[in-house]
Amino acid sequence: MNCLDFEKLIALDIEGDLPELKAEKLGAHLKACRNCREFKDELRASQAMLKSLAEESAEEAVLEEVRGRVLEGIAAEAKPPRFLAWRFAVGAALVTTAIVAAVTLWRPRTPLQVARISQPPMQEHPDVGTRQRGQDGGATASETPAPQRGGEKQASPEVTRAASKASERPPARTEKAEHVVRRQKQSQAPLAAHLEPPQPEPLTVKFMTDDPNVVIYWQVD
Amino acid sequence: MESNELALAMSGSALEVEGSGKTEEQVLKRAIAGDRLAFDQIVLQYERRVLITAWRLLGSKEDSQDAAQEVFLRLYRYLDHFDEKRPLLPWLYRMTVNVCHDLYRKRRQDSTLAAAEVDWTTLTYDPGVEITRSEQRRIIKAAIKTLTEKERAAVVLRDIEGLTTKDVAGVLGSSETTVRSQISMARVKIRKFVDRFEKRRL
Numbered sequence: 538m539n540c541l542d543f544e545k546l547i548a549l550d551i552e553g554d555l556p557e558l559k560a561e562k563l564g565a566h567l568k569a570c571r572n573c574r575e576f577k578d579e580l581r582a583s584q585a586m587l588k589s590l591a592e593e594s595a596e597e598a599v600l601e602e603v604r605g606r607v608l609e610g611i612a613a614e615a616k617p618p619r620f621l622a623w624r625f626a627v628g629a630a631l632v633t634t635a636i637v638a639a640v641t642l643w644r645p646r647t648p649l650q651v652a653r654i655s656q657p658p659m660q661e662h663p664d665v666g667t668r669q670r671g672q673d674g675g676a677t678a679s680e681t682p683a684p685q686r687g688g689e690k691q692a693s694p695e696v697t698r699a700a701s702k703a704s705e706r707p708p709a710r711t712e713k714a715e716h717v718v719r720r721q722k723q724s725q726a727p728l729a730a731h732l733e734p735p736q737p738e739p740l741t742v743k744f745m746t747d748d749p750n751v752v753i754y755w756q757v758d
Numbered sequence: 759m760e761s762n763e764l765a766l767a768m769s770g771s772a773l774e775v776e777g778s779g780k781t782e783e784q785v786l787k788r789a790i791a792g793d794r795l796a797f798d799q800i801v802l803q804y805e806r807r808v809l810i811t812a813w814r815l816l817g818s819k820e821d822s823q824d825a826a827q828e829v830f831l832r833l834y835r836y837l838d839h840f841d842e843k844r845p846l847l848p849w850l851y852r853m854t855v856n857v858c859h860d861l862y863r864k865r866r867q868d869s870t871l872a873a874a875e876v877d878w879t880t881l882t883y884d885p886g887v888e889i890t891r892s893e894q895r896r897i898i899k900a901a902i903k904t905l906t907e908k909e910r911a912a913v914v915l916r917d918i919e920g921l922t923t924k925d926v927a928g929v930l931g932s933s934e935t936t937v938r939s940q941i942s943m944a945r946v947k948i949r950k951f952v953d954r955f956e957k958r959r960l
Contacts, residue, residue: 548945552916554923554938576949583949584917586894587902591918593895595809603809603823607801607830611794614834 538566540573547577551584787842797837800846801830807847807919808854814914815858817903821865825857832857851921851929855911862907901951905944912937913944 546563549555555563567574744753782803788796808829813822832853840846889897902910908930915926916937927937 544946545939545942548942548949549938551945552941554916554941579953580945580949583898583901583952584945586898586952587913587917587945587948589891590814590895590898591920593810595806595813599819599823600805600809603805603826603830604801606823606827607805607834608798610827610831611797611834614831 540570540576543567543570543573544576547573547580551577551580782846783842786840786846790837790840790842797834800833804847804850805830808850811851811854811914811919812858814902814918815855815910816861817899821861822858825854825861828857828861829853848925848929851915851919852931855915855929858911859907897952897955898948901948904951905947908932909940909944909947912940913948916941917945 543563543566546555546559547567550560550563567577740757742755742757744755746752782800785796785799789800805826809822809826812825812829813819816822816825829850833850840849902914905913911930912926915921915929916923921929923934923937923941926941927934930937932940
């Protein structure tokens with residue numbers, strides 16, 4: 538060890554922070570090294586200066602200012618007593634549990650089905666077939682599926698899309714949902730149908746829910 | 759607070775909160791239960807110590823006020839997590855060091871005072887005139903500012919606040935060996951800073 542190493546030990550020894558074994562080693566060195574003895578004296582003086590800072594105190598006005606700022610800050614953050622905080626926490630936990638349980642346990646008993654349309658057979662206008670081909674990727678009017686038994690007909694692609702859009706919605710309260718899609722009454726005048734292209738027919742989708750008081754209508758152009 | 763009282767406060771023994779007639783544990787318990795008056799008593803009891811410690815760590819009066827305010831606001835926010843049986847002072851010291859660290863980082867460029875930046879011109883240079891006590895303190899404060907943050911915290915808590923090395927280690931979350939090393943380095947640096955000043959006088 539050289540004198541620089543011993544300086545660090547002196548710095549600890551001067552305040553009694555040096556373990557006994559090292560203190561003995563330092564003592565032996567100090568006996569033989571004048572420079573380190575001088576350093577120890579100087580260090581003692583600077584330590585006295587350092588410790589004199591403990592005599593300084595804060596002015597009362599400064600303390601009052603800090604106190605005022607603390608109390609202002611606390612008033613701004615005013616919080617309820619601990620027992621109220623507990624009650625709030627318990628209440629929040631119960632509500633969360635109830636919501637999680639409801640979401641986890643709830644399952645629709647009847648799957649959503651694409652509606653079938655009850656409507657009388659209708660004569661297709663050539664323009665309508667063209668429009669459908671454009672929309673359906675090549676299906677012509679003659680390719681349109683024939684009416685089903687009992688006057689029922691499969692839903693047109695437009696209707697199917699509308700219904701599938703509906704099925705994408707959240708199925709709130711749709712247990713035992715029954716979807717009835719109706720076409721509005723069409724004009725009974727075949728001549729008029731030939732004279733002017735039929736306007737897009739609005740569709741009405743009706744959602745039946747468990748609650749008889751809640752019926753959802755959805756109209757699609 | 760005398761050093762034996764400080765030791766009591768650090769070890770968690772029952773220490774009367776000034777003017778309240780109650781021990782710290784009782785006052786803390788009431789403060790935790792939401793008693794604002796009890797909390798005010800705690801602020802009154804410790805504000806001076808927190809402010810002065812922050813002042814020594816930061817070297818700035820304004821910053822130390824900000825730090826002290828933040829320390830007590832954090833105390834208020836975290837009261838619910840306190841165990842009233844544990845002494846409050848070590849927590850306050852730890853929080854003061856942490857808050858000062860944050861502030862120091864935030865204002866590092868302004869608050870770091872390198873040796874070359876010390877205003878030597880305002881000090882007494884006549885070797886025949888003994889430097890005053892206030893000048894000595896200014897030199898020491900300038901010397902403290904040249905220390906690293908950890909050295910400064912260790913030496914302020916050990917040599918000025920009068921904590922034991924073990925308590926300093928507890929406050930700083932370091933080992934006693936590390937704290938001894940930091941204290942040793944700090945004392946040597948301060949000595950050498952004062953030495954440079956004395957050589958300028960000659």
